[in-house]
Amino acid sequence: MKKFLFLNQKNTVILLITALLFFSCDKTKKENYQNVDNEKSVFLSGKIIPDSHFSGDEKCKECHQQEYKNWKGSHHDKAMQIADSASVLANFNNTKFTSQGVTSRFYKKGNDFYVNTEGPDGTSHDYKIVYAFGITPLQQYIVQFPDGHYQCLRTAWDSVKNKWFDLYPDFKVVHSEWLHWSRGGLNWNNMCADCHSTNVRKNYDESNHSYNTQYAIINVNCEACHGPGKEHVLKAEKMGNDYISDGSLQMTAATPAKALVDECARCHMRREQFSEHFNFEGTLLDHYYPQLLEERLYHADGQILDEVYVYASFLQSKMYQNDVTCTNCHNAHSLQLKFDGNKLCAQCHVPEKYDTPKHHFHPQNTASSKCINCHMTGRFYMGNDFRRDHSFRVPRPDLSVQYGTPNACSGCHKDKDDAWAWKSFQKLFGEVDSIHFSEKLAPGITNQPNAHQGLIELMNDTHQPEIVRASATKVLENYNAQNFVQEYIKLLNDKSALVRGASVDVLSRINNTDYTSYFLPLLEDPKRSIRVKAFFGLGTLSQSQIPEVYQESYQKVKKEFWNHINTNADFVGSRVKRGDFYLKKGNLEKAILSYESALEIDNVNNQVRINLATLYYNNKQYKDAERMYLKVIEQEPKFGPVYYSLALLYAELNRVEDAINQLNKAIELMPKNVRVYYNLGLLYDKKQDYKNAEKTFVKGLKIVPTNESLLYALAYIYSKSDQKEKAKNIVKRLIDLYPNNQQYRNFLNQL
Structure with a gap:
């Protein structure tokens, strides 16, 4: 399956951060941006809880028999099991299942369960089933791969209808793709383990793309929700009937409603x-x-x-x-x-x-x-x-x-x-x-005209659910966030951490750093995720530019940020984020390395490839940039924006004919995009082919008759080709549409 890209067709090029930094040198904390909601920032220890601190469900059963009885056999109990005759529900009696041209055969050797199916090299291999995952309405099966990788088969067992089925029957996935069962999309270590077992540590090593994933208990047992029970058990055994819970356990009857939702939400x-x-x-x-x-x-x-x-x-x-x-x-x-x-x-x-x-x-x-x-x-x-x-x-x-x-x-x-x-x-x-x-x-998410005002109202309406307010904050970005900077800055001190986080994210993506100092107090935000987001937003600052009053917090959050990046480095998004951080630092070479490493784990991610092409271009690696665009075209020949981007590259390199060819292909695939007509017309003008330039601008104006750029370019072509009256008529239209633009009046006077 090809990965479809969703880009702004007006501009498929990354806006690299090159603006000079302007920020406040005020050495005092801004009174309006500290101690959000009177919570204090807490830099957590990050300690690992020893597996020995988890007592196991049989120990819990001694005192909590009814709770144990309810839990036994539940989805949590059966979240993950060793594959054996008791846990495996599927038919492994030499049965076959075919989907998307791949035939899998399920069989047994002695007491072990096996599948013969397509592997990461595109050929069939025998794989031993080591774990059963879930119970109803489906059960998945897990295979052990080299370097600590565990992979979930794409073919699962329907435990209601008792048959094999394809989890994604409508998607053709090539063996080299990230979505193939043997690769990242169905990897147990990073996609499943954290929620299907107790006290999970993923332990990913980026240097060799390996895992040493560990857990205390294989399934979601009592302590996955209530926390490690060792201390609780010791006190209960010591004090007997005199024992009163000291509140050290999680998710109890005393947990407030919203806090309980958050604890389940993990x-x-x-x-x-x-x-x-x-x-x-x-x-x-x-x-x-x-x-x-x-x-x-x-x-x-x-x-x-x-x-x-x-x-x-x-x-x-x-x-x-x-x-x-x-x-x-x-x-x-x-x-x-x-x-x-x-x-x-x-x-x-x-x-x-x-x-x-x-x-x-x-x-x-x-x-x-x-x-x-x-x-x-x-x-x-x-x-x-x-x-x-x-x-x-x-x-x-x-x-x-x-x-x-x-x-x-x-x-x-x-x-x-x-x-x-x-x-x-x-x-x-x-x-x-x-x-x-x-x-x-809804109008904002669907990019309706003038929907920004409704989004601003949602952002600031504290009676609305905070997930909605945060979402409106992010969606407003569709309407050029640069126009609403003051709205975003105000929300950096919102009582909702979700809203603060969304606002930091948007401001961090705007190619303007005038307001960077407003992120500084968020280095002491009560929530780690918000602190880390703020640190990323401060990426344009060197450590020496951080005011003294924030230096200690800056160092602590720096560690939190890199822990976040390294922990998630088995995901493309984390490697891209690392690259974007290096861009903020002005380190183009390291940014390129990060983007290249993202392609190493998802070689068909063309969003990454197009962005990498831009980085190559900015580093004057023109051949590499061209290679990236051509690879995208090979993989997604009907994706119009890549032809547009390649044309812009060729135009910059003065390969005018090549650029014209690519823009004509782009028009075939996205005939409503007026920017393509505009750039194509300019290239014809550069060749002094005024006839084709005129035709191209006219075609664009049939789509958007009031487009300012196209009207001006057409008037310019008419003026150069001795069609003064036509030029005057176009300029008069521009003056009617944009009466405050003195440039157009001057143009008319020259004509």
Whole structure:
């Protein structure tokens, strides 16, 4: 499967940081940017908890028999098991399964389980199954590779229908791709282990791309959630009936609702890791930062799209805002729902009002009358795993009509469309009687004109869920973040760490460093993830430029930053981030090395390849830059922006004919992109081919008749080719469109 790129077609070139640094030399901390929400910064120890401190579930069982009974056999208990006759559910009786041209044969040798399937070299090999992963609705199988790598097979066992199936049946994956089961996309060490076992240390060594991953207990046992039990057990055994819990354990009945959500979220969210390993120190944002609501991951209104798990969805909900927590619905140990059907929701929502056809307008005691089928729609992931959206929203067919988002009505009535659903909604319920954040977020995510004001309102509305505010902060970047710097600076002191983090991220990407000093107080932010983000934003400063009052914190966060980079160096994104940090430092050579190393672990990542081409160009490695672009074209011949980028390279090298050829190919693939017409016309002008230059500018203006650059270029061509009247007419249009531009009036006078 090819990796599709999502670039701004107006400019596919990285804006390298070359601006001179301007920052405040004030030696005192800014009073408005310290001690956020009265929390103090805590630089955590990062210590590893010895495996011996984890007592094991059998020890817990001695005192907590009912909890153990509930947990036994649960998804947590069966999260990972040694592959044997008791744990393996699939048919290994010399069965075959074929998908995407690859045939896998599953068989046994004695008591061991094997698969013969395509390996990383594109040929079939025999692999021993060492672990079984999960239990229902599917079970995956893990193979041990050299250098400590463990890989999850792409073919899994449907434990409901009792058959083999392809996790991604619609994706053709070549053996050399990162997504191939034998490579990074299905690597257990970095994609699975942290949440499927207890006290995991990934232990990745970038120097030889190897792992020495370790854990205390193979599955998600009691102490994965409650923390190491050694001290707790010793005190309980010593004091007997006089023992009173001292609060040293995690996730207890005394844990506040939102704190409990955060503790569950460690494994139930899509996130970026900021600590070397999870050791129960600090809070969620000291170890991870969640994925925000963005295009391709979530629908424009915040509903789930890609595999994003639960946390960011639940944070959107009114349930979360009103201190409903995970264990209000789920048994903490069995993970099962506490009640069947609408009884679950009736814990809070009066059945006489809501569990009635007067509310849901469907026959009672049918699937259509279930609360979850209207307010918790879902999607299938990994082939057969249906997961519900935990944002608990009212169906909004009107937003579906505008933005193509899902709604429960047309999702259930497959023979109807969104327009029908919206008409029916109005007939049954009238107009929507409340404003939902998605009405402001969706226009921004879908890049609607003038949606920025709604995003700014969301960013600053402290009554909105913080995940929504943080997401709006990031989405505003679609509308040229440089125009909203003051809005972002204000949010650096927001009470929400998610919002602070999103604001730092956006400011760090703007090619302007006038406001860098505002990051300095965030070196002492209460949350490690925010401190690390701030350090990255301060990358343009040398250590000597850091004010004395922040030097100690700077050194501590520097260590946290490099731990974050090195821990995640088995991901392309971390190697790219390291390269971007070196760019901030002005070290182009090290940036190039980092980007090259990213391609080493994902050789078909053309986003990285295009950015690397730009770095080569800036380092005057023109042949290498050309090689990168041509490789992208080889892999993605229908991706228009790469032809545009290659043309710009050729134009800079004065290879005009080559540049013209590439731009013509770009026009074929993205005929609506007026920048391509503009650059192509300029190249024809450079050749003094005024006829083709005129034709090209005119074609572009048919797409966007008021485009300022095209109008000016066309007027210029007419003036050079003795077509003065045509030139005058175009310039008059420019003056009408841009009356404050004196340059156009001067141009007209010259004509």
